[in-house]
Amino acid sequence: MRIRRVVTTRAGGASRAPYESFNLGDHVGDDEAAVAANRRRLAAELGLAEGDLAWMEQVHGRTVTVVDEAGGPPAEATDALVTARPGVALVALVADCVPVLLGDPENGVVAAVHAGRVGARVGVIPAALDAMKSAGAELDRVEALLGPAICGECYEVPKAMADDVEAHLPGSACKSRNGTPGVDLRAGLWRQLADAGIAKIGVDPRCTAEDRTLFSFRRDGTTGRLAAITWVEAG
Template sequence: MGNVIDLGSGVRAAVTERKGGVSVPPFDSLNLGLGTGDSREAVLANRRSAAEDLGFDIDRTVWMNQVHSADVLVATEPGGVGTCDGVVTTRSDLVLASMAADCLPVLAADAEAGVLAAAHSGRLGTAQAIAVNLIEAMVAEGARTDHITVFLGPTICGSCYEVPPELQARTAERTPEAASTTRQGTTGVDMLAAVTAQLRGAGVDNITSDGRCTLESTELFSHRRDAPTGRFASFIWRD
């Protein structure tokens, strides 16, 4: 289903994959996304199974109603935190989730301050620098930028993510690193490069990434490759 990644000081992260669930095509099989057209019962069963496999209780999880915004909310209890694309918590018992199928998951922690965060940075969120908003929200809750560790999940790469020239220009207006050239020689967007640049500009240097392209990696869901399809989750939590 996915491997647990040690981010240090008791902080864990994980990215789920496609196999290991009960959803039927085209959502096969470990679809964790409600609102995809899949059976609600199947998605909830998949979420329970994924959490058990990764070693935490699904009832600890915070879920966002993601809408490609740059809004960040603070979670004080498990369950639905509301409509946003970034969430921060200081509760040590909560698990934060970011859903994706080509967009970039952002997981962040200041373990010393006890602040965890997760975001969903799609093209619109990247254009609006949601990753910067996430870091600012963490600092407001007591984190220090030089103590923050960030893990960037799988996303469609800049060599695959073709967009029209006008969309590329809008996405790269604030962050020039967002502009890429695809393998076909057309205009593209590189969300991983853009968000990395945004985080460094915000003072965060400890950044690692999954490195996989969702469109090229068939073990992951990709909306551009397979729509309609499911969603994988990137989780961050403390032991």
Template sequence: MPEVSHGLAEVIEVDLGPGVRAGFTTRAGGVSPAPWDTLNLGTAVQDDPGRVVRNRERVAGWVGAPVVFATQVHGAHVLQVDAADATAGTGDALVSGTGAIAVAVLVADCVPVLLADARAGVVAAVHAGRGGLVAGVVDAAVAAMVARGAQPGRIRAAVGPSIAGVSYEVPAELRDEVAARHPATWATTSWGTPALDLPAGVLAELERLGLRDVLHVARDTWTDDALFSHRRAGGRPTGRFAGVVRAPV
């Protein structure tokens, strides 16, 4: 999928159904200087708040509506969002049934997941890090969509760029603990050490939940300089990119 520039913000667009606007931002197209260069959307990474506001406005220009974010805590709480606000509260999945706004999650190695049932007019943005995946955030988001009229067989999903299994080194005990819940996550790095494949775990969970139309944007944040990576930054400040989705108007 090519990166498309809209008002400078460069976005990896994905097709989640008629009338749905969805995509994953990249580092490019914003106003922040190094080390956030340039489209940093995170407010808690030492970037100037005014620059982050301007960057978020560029994403809103691309998606065509105000974008609502949440305070993410690596859990499974789902927020119902149907009105514009700077933040929807604390949670790791945002579900919306209106095209008047877009919902988004921030990442820099974790897995962003976008979901849409265009016929029901319901969408979701999900932040699926290691903790959220284990806590059941993907399951909770799909259940919340179904409660609003979506059907798993109609839901289209896009699993966005994240750190790949070959790059996400973890202690062997942690790998075994997570894989006991999500076997698809068991992995080994390209240099032969224990690892977790979070995208594989998310894809397996979506299949288990009955989703059949699933796209994976398989770009590794650890190796792809066009995307932010917390791990690659090695403790230095870096930005956050986003998965953004808007329901049909």
């Protein structure tokens, strides 16, 4: 089976400043019509129907929702979507948090995960992997992509916070560009995935705070959201 993975940028949409222009988040204060137009374009560019996209109401937790069909309202209070249904495209929205796309191409099971500091700390990735296994995935066949996110050099936090995240997500503590405590979520998540038996892990190295073609809440405050999407191609 062929698994598709796509990450958007902020270019080419209908949204105006400060959301310009391809904002896909409907919860950030942007004009509803602009977001709807952007979502229609997303589906069209992917060669999917708008109803093939599955969204979630992200809350920075560890809840996982298994999706058997798309087109309905966003999954409530969840930070990971899992499906074994070909053609259902799972969407995670981010603007500094780590989008994690997981897929078992042999068994046709995929997941889209929103892994911010809180969600990563409380174990949203292990929860997503457990749900994938229940849906028929085999961990030694799962491939992972860690999408663009704020880098450790830019993610400066209080020492107590860095220590707390490190205690729950080993490998995440780092030094910021200023030499102060920082958190590198992708480094911690990479280690967590590797420890879980995931052998194929790709990392998009782009930092959302540094790359102005991407949305960054930490850089801009009021801003849009980019999307990371994955699905198993039907047929």
